[in-house]
Amino acid sequence: MFRLSGLALVTSALFGGASSAQNSSAAYIGSNSATTIVASNTCQELQRVLGFSIVQSRSSSTQYSIAANAAWSAFNHEVNFQPTCIVFVNSTEDVQTTMKAIYKNNADYTVQSGGHSGMTGWNTIQDGVLISFLNMNATSYDPHTDTISMQPGINWGNASTIVEPFGVAPVGGRISNVGTSLLLGGGLSYLSPSQGYAADNYVSVDIVLVDGTLVTATANNRYADLFKALKGGGNRFGIVTQYVVKAVHVGREQDKIYWGGIFVYPNSSAEALLPAIAHFAHDTNDTNAVLATDFIASWGATGVEPVIQLEMFYNGSAASFNASFAEFLSIPYTSFTAGPLSYLDLVNEVNFPYGEGNLFAGSVLTGVPSVSNENSIKLMDDYMETYRLFNNFSIAFANSSEIQSTLLSFTPVLQSQIRISYEKGGNAISPPRGQGGFNEVLFAVTYSEGVNQAPEYVEQGRQFWIENTPRTSGLPLFANEADAKQQVLASYGEYNFLKQVYAKYDPGRFNIRHTPGPLGL
Secondary structure, three states: OOOOOOOOOOHHHHHOOOOOEOOOOHHHOOOOHHHHHHHHHHHHHHHHHHOOOOEEOOOOOHHHHHHHOOOOOHHHOOOOOOOOEEEEOOOHHHHHHHHHHHHHHOOOEEEEOOOOOOOOOOOOOOOOEEEEOOOOOOEEEEOOOOEEEEOOOOEHHHHHHHHHHHOEEOOOOOOOOOEHHHHHHOOOOOOHHHHOOHHHHEEEEEEEOOOOOEEEEOOOOOOHHHHHHOOOOOOOOOEEEEEEEEOEEOOOOOOOOEEEEEEEEOHHHHHHHHHHHHHHHHHOOOOOEEEEEEEEEEEEOOEEEEEEEEEEEEEOOHHHHHHHOHHHHOOOOOEEOOEEEOHHHHHOOOOOOOOOOEEEEEEEEEOOOOOOOHHHHHHHHHHHHHHHHHHHHHHHOOOOOOEEEEEEEEEEEOHHHHHHHHHOOOOOOOOOOOOOOEEEEEEEEEEOOOOOOOEHHHHHHHHHHHHHOOOOOOOOOOHHHOOOOOOOHHHOOOHHHHHHHHHHHOOOOHHHHHOOOOOOO
8 A cells, every 4th residue: 555655845945935026927028229119110010901990009098907817827918017018819811910010129028819828928928019819719610521610719618619519529628617738838728538548539720831931831841841840849939819629429419428527535535546656657547437537736725625536437438437547436426417418518517717826747657567566666657756756745735725726637538549549640759659658647736816926935845846746758748738838849749840840930939039948959
């Protein structure tokens, strides 16, 4: 039996005892006067070309404030970032015009589509141009090609609802209010065990390059290398204005083809759940089984209140569900909501509210076979240490009024997902084959309402987790659930390919010089 020990550490000893606040977005705030002038000139030029209704400044309308505060994380709101102008694009042509002006003037810029990012400054900007896809959110299904077309401003809940009458769905996010940029990070979905990464289901991608050129990338045309790079390469290659993806036939809302729900476990079950999570990732090759796990610590009146929540779903019968999740069901839980569900029910099962500051960090751990041996015991220790460091953080800051909750989440990437990904042409992530599945690990800190910047002493604790949490070498981090400073792209199997493609399409490195995004290119 594994034992968890040494959970409580003294804050000052662990994190240096710093108490002063630090602007976590300092890298993007306080631009020099030259940058300010360039941004202002670019916005004025765009207003002359596109009009004041599309290009809005802070003083021009209430729509500016809506977009400036539309990001999911409060750290990306107007209190910290005031874009010189916001371009409310209505068409691909508007995006082209905007990028041509930005490119010509060497202006800084960012793009906001769904706005659901745990990286401060990635979907807003100070002294630069913010391109908002608020008005570009069309989604449609083509029964002749069996494909779904989506503009970047739609989120997965709305996209899935729009195409539900046709009995289909895109391979998209597990949280309804997450946006389509999930695809650029690869994307993990409730459909991933049977369909691969979300981005593996691209049919075509319309993308505006840094100089304003529009290209359509597919697996078989002259932009096939760009097509593959967009499966995990993030925002480094341009601005996508339309995704065309394969439709997955999941039935109508009344067709409850799944069985499962949310199971809540007491904190005392953590020691048994961690091995079950590790075993599931390694051993499961069932394309119908879907698992997401959340260890949550909430700050209450009596201190930290831990709870463990598992989302377990099976595309099939209750009997098949029971067999697939037998190890989890043998562990004591306190409540559950299991029953028949549609795919749309799954997408809407969990939602993250807006309004608080959030920061992400990631790790990755290989799955562990259920047949125990000396190596599997060592691998299991990595799971225990990851959880212990999460507990340490939560306990160390138990008295902080500036934190609302912490989250440790394990998302399995199964052998079936890896195999199907390669069968569909592969992607930039390219995890190793033949080694079993693994778990992507998310550590998230949600700050209290009204806290607009991460306090320095808390940030030191968060960085301690990043630097000391175990990570299995040779496995890819998940770009959508990582810290802005983590070298995610370098963890990919196709990292060298990504660097070559980036050099081809942005030889002047304009994107890297003028907009935040993944490091390493």
